[in-house]
Amino acid sequence: MLDIKNISVTFSPGLPNELKALRCVTLQIPEGSFAIVIGTNGSGKSTLLNAIAGVFPVDEGCIRLGGTDLTRRPEHWRALRIGRVFQNPFSGTAPNMTVAENLALAAQRGRARGLGLALNRQTRNLIRNRLENLKMGLENRLDTPIGSLSGGQRQAITLLMATWNKPSLLLLDEHTAALDPQSAAQIVQLTNEIVQHNQITTLMVSHSMAQVAAFGSRVVMMHQGEIIHDVSGPSKQRLRAEDLLAIFEEVRRGDQLDPSAAELLRQRYV
Amino acid sequence: MNLLLSALTIGLILSLLALGVYISFRIFDFADITADGSITLGAAVAAVLITHHVHPLWATLAGALSGGFAGAATALLHVRFRIHPLLSGILVMTALYSMNLHIMGRSNIPLISERTLASVAEQWIGTCRGGSPFINFLGWEIPIRDAAMLAAMFGMITLAGIVLDLFFRTHLGTAMRATGDNAQMMRALGVDTGRMIIIGLIISNSLIALSGALLAQYQGFTDVQMGIGMVVWGLASVIMGESLVRSRQLGLAIMGAIMGSVLFRLLVAIALRWGLNPNDLKLITALFVFAALTSPRLLAWIEKRRRAAKQLN
Numbered sequence A: 001m002l003d004i005k006n007i008s009v010t011f012s013p014g015l016p017n018e019l020k021a022l023r024c025v026t027l028q029i030p031e032g033s034f035a036i037v038i039g040t041n042g043s044g045k046s047t048l049l050n051a052i053a054g055v056f057p058v059d060e061g062c063i064r065l066g067g068t069d070l071t072r073r074p075e076h077w078r079a080l081r082i083g084r085v086f087q088n089p090f091s092g093t094a095p096n097m098t099v100a101e102n103l104a105l106a107a108q109r110g111r112a113r114g115l116g117l118a119l120n121r122q123t124r125n126l127i128r129n130r131l132e133n134l135k136m137g138l139e140n141r142l143d144t145p146i147g148s149l150s151g152g153q154r155q156a157i158t159l160l161m162a163t164w165n166k167p168s169l170l171l172l173d174e175h176t177a178a179l180d181p182q183s184a185a186q187i188v189q190l191t192n193e194i195v196q197h198n199q200i201t202t203l204m205v206s207h208s209m210a211q212v213a214a215f216g217s218r219v220v221m222m223h224q225g226e227i228i229h230d231v232s233g234p235s236k237q238r239l240r241a242e243d244l245l246a247i248f249e250e251v252r253r254g255d256q257l258d259p260s261a262a263e264l265l266r267q268r269y270v
Numbered sequence B: 001m002n003l004l005l006s007a008l009t010i011g012l013i014l015s016l017l018a019l020g021v022y023i024s025f026r027i028f029d030f031a032d033i034t035a036d037g038s039i040t041l042g043a044a045v046a047a048v049l050i051t052h053h054v055h056p057l058w059a060t061l062a063g064a065l066s067g068g069f070a071g072a073a074t075a076l077l078h079v080r081f082r083i084h085p086l087l088s089g090i091l092v093m094t095a096l097y098s099m100n101l102h103i104m105g106r107s108n109i110p111l112i113s114e115r116t117l118a119s120v121a122e123q124w125i126g127t128c129r130g131g132s133p134f135i136n137f138l139g140w141e142i143p144i145r146d147a148a149m150l151a152a153m154f155g156m157i158t159l160a161g162i163v164l165d166l167f168f169r170t171h172l173g174t175a176m177r178a179t180g181d182n183a184q185m186m187r188a189l190g191v192d193t194g195r196m197i198i199i200g201l202i203i204s205n206s207l208i209a210l211s212g213a214l215l216a217q218y219q220g221f222t223d224v225q226m227g228i229g230m231v232v233w234g235l236a237s238v239i240m241g242e243s244l245v246r247s248r249q250l251g252l253a254i255m256g257a258i259m260g261s262v263l264f265r266l267l268v269a270i271a272l273r274w275g276l277n278p279n280d281l282k283l284i285t286a287l288f289v290f291a292a293l294t295s296p297r298l299l300a301w302i303e304k305r306r307r308a309a310k311q312l313n
Helices: A045-053 A099-107 A121-134 A151-162 A181-198 A209-214 A234-238 A241-256 A259-269 B002-027 B035-051 B056-079 B085-104 B117-129 B144-167 B171-181 B183-188 B193-219 B230-245 B250-273 B278-312
Strands: A002-011 A019-029 A034-039 A060-065 A082-085 A169-173 A202-205 A218-223 A226-232 B108-110 B134-137 B140-143 B221-223
Touching: A002 A045, A019 A045, A019 A060, A019 A218, A019 A226, A034 A045, A034 A209, A045 A082, A045 A169, A045 A202, A082 A151, A099 A121, A099 A151, A099 B171, A121 A151, A151 A181, A209 A241, A218 A241, A226 A234, B002 B035, B002 B140, B002 B144, B002 B171, B002 B193, B002 B230, B002 B250, B035 B056, B035 B085, B035 B108, B035 B193, B035 B221, B035 B230, B056 B085, B056 B117, B056 B193, B117 B144, B117 B193, B134 B144, B140 B144, B144 B193, B144 B250, B171 B183, B171 B193, B183 B193, B193 B221, B230 B250, B230 B278, B250 B278
Parallel strands: A034 A202, A034 A218, A082 A169, A169 A202
Antiparallel strands: A002 A019, A002 A060, A218 A226, B108 B221, B134 B140
């Protein structure tokens, strides 16, 4: 279970371009559930994921995962329990190393990296088996440098790497946004299979309303660094893409009003 | 013949420098110029220990180890204090100049009359073959000292290359290569990339200092200025090796760096023989690296122009 309490993140504090990217965000994700974060550009979705992963420290608040306090832990320490897939398909794999070497690196997550050979026959067979499950023909390209694969193939491998040893939490940061529609659909389906099959607690940022309506058991909408809607249970099941668009429209209209003018109107009419 | 022999031996000794530069520049993409200081550090430590009658083997190992400390210092400046890699290297290299003078106590230590690895190797082969100070190789009379050193270096560098190749295939070694290739991914896989850089620079600078310790014993002296321009020299060897093997595959790349170093040294020896002014050597080495770095872009540009011209026709 992921337990986030009152975390805030401010970029360039004290400078003219100061940005409060997260304002006292509190969020709990129960073990094994699949939550999707949506929101406009700059609403703080990716900042939330990066704060959980430990890319930068939070100003205040605390982040706990399965009872362990992660707040002051460095990124690589948290990564022992957290799997991540990035928006950029090039971010999750080492391009000049082979498919097998990349997966062997992932298989060693959480174990000591000593002087044993990274790729023995046993590891290679295991890697081949898991790649067969992807049904992309990658099991025949174990010794190909990953840089020569397509974005969709690289993202599929990243997903496999992030979930190789079941993580306590999986963070997906718009991981299909940079792919062509066909690859994106393939990756979405693969994500769903892996997450369902292993019952992985997952937090996914998405821009696709269709994805949001079709997947996950909960939708969290962010705006200006705050969570403004949190829909789960039966109301999430009834949620359609049009409903989400309507909420977005409402948020957009709210933005166009000056806060002081809105206050004036409220005092006069409410 | 002696010219060729000494060029081969120095080329082999400096191939350890090339391997060190390959690790920092190519594997970690870390422009580490500590090398200029750590090669002298290795030579200085080895020379001082040898003049104090420590067995040359231990003196050489101590020299290599001292380079590891220099590498750790540079890596820590970058990892812990977030100083730019290039500046970290410059700081440590500059500090090392004073340190080397302190270690040596003067600016030059002659080793000609001391018991060095070269004289040990000479003795060893000499007792195996008895009396004559020359050895017959394909009709040439070669001083045993040179032949012994060449054979010893050949064996040692081959061993170093194989060990490095194996090391970079282990869990730790692949994690280090991946850190240079995509550090963000390695952090996401739970690896402390800072630690990988520290270990990497320790290995790289140990090799470079080892190269310095061997070079001092072969040439018969340590000079506090001997490190100047060595990074560029190593880089030139690496680049030459890459054009020789034309492969990014690990084992071939390591072999390339070794071959590049030997070939580069041979070319330099020939150029010097033909009357190249030794003072111009560093300038020409720098120009060579410049040409090697820019020529791929230049060639691509020419190719583009040619294609554009073809399309116009």
